[in-house]
Amino acid sequence: MFSTVTIDWYVALSVLLFTIGAMGVLMRRNAIIIFMSVEMMLNSANLAFVAFARHLGDLDGQVLTFFVITVAAAEVAVGLALIVTIFRTKHSISIDELNVLKG
């Protein structure tokens, strides 16, 4: 039944997605993958927003989700451009190669 899927499930899924995303950011070396992981974290937040909006009967969470999607789109545009430029200069998108800030 529809009603058996309570807010707890949504929150649990959101946490799961966020954790996977965070682990991806911390552990993977491929810049594209890291990028996707960031997107996953953003979307886990979206899921939590929408779930709570529905649960509380309030539209604020839904509206905020649109903002997050917009920001994520802009970020992808800038981020992919950076990655393309990095690939052109370094011929690699492994972020371990990008360690010129090493102290």
Next chain:
Amino acid sequence: MNAFGLAPLLLIFPAIGVLFNTFAGPRLIRAERKTGEMYAGWFASLMAILAFLVAVMLYFSLRAHDYHAETVRLFDWIVVPSAGFTIPWAIQVDTLSVTMMLVVTGVGSLIHIYAIGYMHGDPGFHRFFAYLNLFLFFMLILVSGSTYLMLFVGWEGVGLCSYLLIGFWFDRVNEQGKVMNADAGRKAFVVNRVGDFAMVLAMILLFWAFGSLDFGAVFGSAVDLFAHGEMVTLFGMEMTVGAVLTAVTILFLLGAAGKSAQIPFYVWLPDAMAGPTPVSALIHAATMVTAGVYLMVRSNVLLEIARQSTLDGVAGASLLGLSGPDWIALTGAATAVLAGLIAFTQFDIKKVLAYSTISQLGFMVAAAGMGAYVAAMFHLITHAFFKALLFLGSGSVIHGMEHGHHHVHEHDHEHDAHHKAEKFDPQDMRTMGGLRHKMPITFAVYMVGTLALAGIFPFAGFWSKDEILAHASTNHGSIFTAVYILLTVAAFCTAFYMGRQIKMIFFGSPRHEAAEQASESAPIMTYPLIILAALSLLGGLLNFPFFTESAYKAAKAAHSFGINLGLEHWLEHSITAFALTEEGIVHMPHTPTWMQVDVALISTILALAALALAVGVVYRKRPQTATERDPLQGTPIWWFAILPFEWFYMHTVVPAFKWSARWLAEVLDGAFWHDFVHDNIIRDLFVGFAKFSANVLDANGVDGLVNGSGRLTHAVGAVLRKTQTGYARNYALGVFLGTVILLAYFIFAS
């Protein structure tokens, strides 16, 4: 009808005179010398005369007002709103201040007029009159102020004018190339500063103790506290009123010693004779130097409380067992004798008069210290008359001598060039002689002045000096006896040096060609002299005594004193100590109200004897020529230890001083101070300290600190740089962990 509202004019007229002669004077004189001098001189004199008229109107107002003192408030000077404390700029019109105003402006007017003649042709003519008016302005502030602070403003102002006028011919140099007039002015100024410092201390003490500087408030509060035996708190200590006022009177004595040339500060007055003679007459004889006496008389309440406290044995109310007023009396009497003796050996006509002034001021100070305030003021007034007369007379003599000298040189300058190189001092009495035929008017008025100063009946000086001596002789106590003896000796000296002076100036035959050619001064100079001579003759009427006790008692019973004791009845409205004595709060020394015939006889006989001794015996034959020695020179020391004062001084004080100075210079300063202290202590200590600083403190301490901080930064950086891996995920992990920690904190802390 009263004219108290006119009181500010008293200050405004001289101020206008100062402005006129400062700004218009130079132009007038440059345009046309003769008429310019007339305008400048007469305008200044007119301002002095107008001020005198204002003073006369104030005098009649006071009479019409039943002698009731009046305070004319001009504006608030110092206001401290938070403390509710105001010092007004106010003119006090009472019988004492009006007396001083009359003397200052009256004698001042005559001297202004005289100076028109005396200063004729001087390049600084307008400057001179501007200074004279400025002096009148400050002197009137001094005598008319209603607070000690205003008195002090005038006190400093007249000091300034004294400095300006002593150094009036500031560019004159002596043989050694020293600017002696300017030096004399500086000496007067600096010596006076010492006394003024005491004045400031006295005022601070008064303000702390009584919370005011207003005459009325200070006296009222002092009497109240004293009558109730209350204490005042100074420096966190409880002190008796008597102790405070003893300190104040001693400080006043020091202040007056500076301004009125008493021991130990009298040294400036003889040098002050470098100024033009009208200045010597106005400032250094008649008015400014009497400011100290005025201060004492004005503060009579404080003096009497100090005296009474010592008599009552109040704690701390004496200095070496004597009260403050006792010290004042003894200082004055000692000064009177010392200055009288020094005057014996002077050859400069003005220096004799200068020492005479110091001596006569000693009489007044002694009188004030003995509680004879009326006698002090009486002597102040008559002294203003006859000493101004003598100084102006000496100016006339100097003028005549200069003219005679000039006359001689006009006639023989072409074939007698060496005369120009010859030094001629128109003030040296040894070059004078026989002037009575050349300058008859000057001689006549000078004789009047001499007899008045010597205290010969019936001249003014006889009455006033006799009143002081009578006061000293009728009161009991060793102080009064000592003062009486000292003052009698001083009176003898006075007559002697004046006899010597007139003998040397006017009698005998001329001892220099300038004296042969001397001529009488212009009428503008002789008329003021004649007026002053008349005053010196009749001044005794101001406070004419009763001759017998029965006459006094009869007059007292009838409540009609006529002309007798006029000044005393006039001044007793200002001298609060009389009223306090009647109330029994203090016990002023008794003032004799009828003449003490024995005292008068003794002093008159001594004066006549001294005159006869000087004119008839010691100086009968000599000096005949300008180079001859004074008969008193070379007198054996046992004859009169202090008489050849200079010899005595040169053979006792000077060698001792020289020896000690040499010892100080060679042994203490040279061997000890320079060689030992400088080299071994100061230099070596300094070098040692410098070495320690450079090699130890700087090399280890300062450098270590600077380099250490650099090394520390380096080491910390070497450790911390390891965290900067350059891998983005490490930074991301940091951000995550930070976020988690923050979240954990917010969740679990709240």
